[in-house]
Amino acid sequence: MIECRSITKIYLNGGQETTVLRSVSFNIANGEFVAIMGPSGSGKSTLMHILGCLDSPTSGQYLLNGHNVAELSDDALADIRREKIGFVFQAFNLLPRATVLRNVALPLVYAGISRSGREEVAKKSLAAVNLEESHYNHLSNQLSGGQIQRVAIARALVNNPAIILADEPTGNLDTKTGEAVLATFESLNKQGRTIVLITHERDVAAHAKRIIHIRDGQIINDEKTR
């Protein structure tokens, strides 16, 4: 399903080239639960952005369901992001001063679903991440870190995506909430969804069935744990 062929990403920063990813190749099949591990600056977030069709590689090919992403138009990529991918950002990126419900339902606005339909799906999605109903009409900037994280995950789930990409989804959570979030990912994986998450914690990675270690823009180890 996900196929990376020698993906290289070079950033130009003030005339200076920084190579973030060096010819990375790997495949992820449907229904896998993959953790990408590596120290900061190893290029794992950049790799995740490319997998989520948010960024494009400098060279190499990224094939999603057999389609070369580089050949798709801007709007076609938007459609893929909306229909197939749920992305949990490291910085969450919720709309400030908008309610939890509106934030979670936002992707459905662009899917052309009516208001009542959106709210119904959004509530289901919020229930799946165990956010109390009393918070649904709170503004997103009034929530705690853990609650924000769960709202961000609920938004990623709302369009029922086949692939969920999560960048450090437990980074800001205490152990208990973190375990709950990971349990959510595990149950989503059991439903047949592909999960890819970034972490630098071994405990978190242990929940995954496969761990890809990345350092200095290169894969140094790719192991199946279960």
Next chain:
Amino acid sequence: MKISDLFEETYAAIVVNKVRSSLTILGIVIGIGSVIAMVSIGQGAQGSIESSIQSIGSNLVLVTPGFQRGPGSQVSGGRGSAQTLTQEDADAIIKEVTLAKAVAPEISRRYQITVRGKNTNTSVIGTVASYAEVRNVKSASGSFITDQSVRSLSKVAVLGPTTVSDLFGAGVDPIGQTIRINKVDFKVIGVTKSKGGSGFSNPDDAVYVPLSTAQRFLAGDNYVTTISVEAEDASTMSAIQQQITALLMARHNIANQQLADFQVINQSDIVAAASSVTGIFTILLASIAGISLLVGGIGIMNMMLTTVTERTREIGLRKAIGAHRGDINRQFLSEAVTLTLIGGGLGILLGWILASAVTQFAGIATTISLSSVALAFGVSAAIGIVFGYYPARRASKLNPIDALRYE
């Protein structure tokens, strides 16, 4: 994306950023309001100058005496000082200038006027019945000078409203009372309607008496100081001017027009002079209005640009969760249009309130014209929409991740 959702997003974005939205709207309101108010004052002033010129009478040709110059003397007494126009000249004009609709000769001089202890000094105009029509004088009460009173040398007087309050005090009906002009008693038979000041001479501060009476009892001769001739319409005015000039030159035995001892002034000359003044006035106001429109426009532009730059992250997020480029463009266009429409509406209201306040408190007539409203609204709306839409369009072309990282 549905249209109803587009409006919902627009409403949410405007309401969520109350301060930012209201500052943007304020910029538009001030830009539009000041232009409308300024132009309305300019056009109102132009209108009131034109109407005060019309108040001295319409389609008017004035005949006045020329220089007074003694035999062999080089000293000029100034225009109008010579006693070269006579009653006979006026009669000749009435008889021979066939294009004239009405002719009103007058003799006007300043005299001391007394009424039981009170006195004033004002211009006494000896004239005929047609003066009322030619010079646009209307009666407030009583009657004006009649042909009968001119024929019978009646000692009757018609007062201007200012003169009435000077001599009798405000609110007193002077009709039937007696006033003394230059030691001659006159009976008051009417009061004229107020015309408002028009330049240096105030037509409300005047006393009208029959021409023959003024010549016999006050001046002691049969000269006239002005002959007012009303033309049928504006197109015949220059023909009348030429006829009168030819007639008077023949009567005064003058061959060279440069040496004429009288002058014939066409009202359109006065109008032309006045409109060159109001023209400068309008240009002045228009340039002030233009500058405020420019400043307002720059304010709107700033607000819109900072808003969109700030919201590049939001645009990145919306794209990341599946918004098409067109969805983003439509949303920001809709926001810019909504803000400019609200601001424009309030701005027109503000301009109207300012213009009415100026009329109310400063007493200057104002006219709000559709073209100034359209211009002010159009320019502000165009600036608001272009600078609200264009940066959003640019941001929607970025990679979502670049927009999300934008600072």
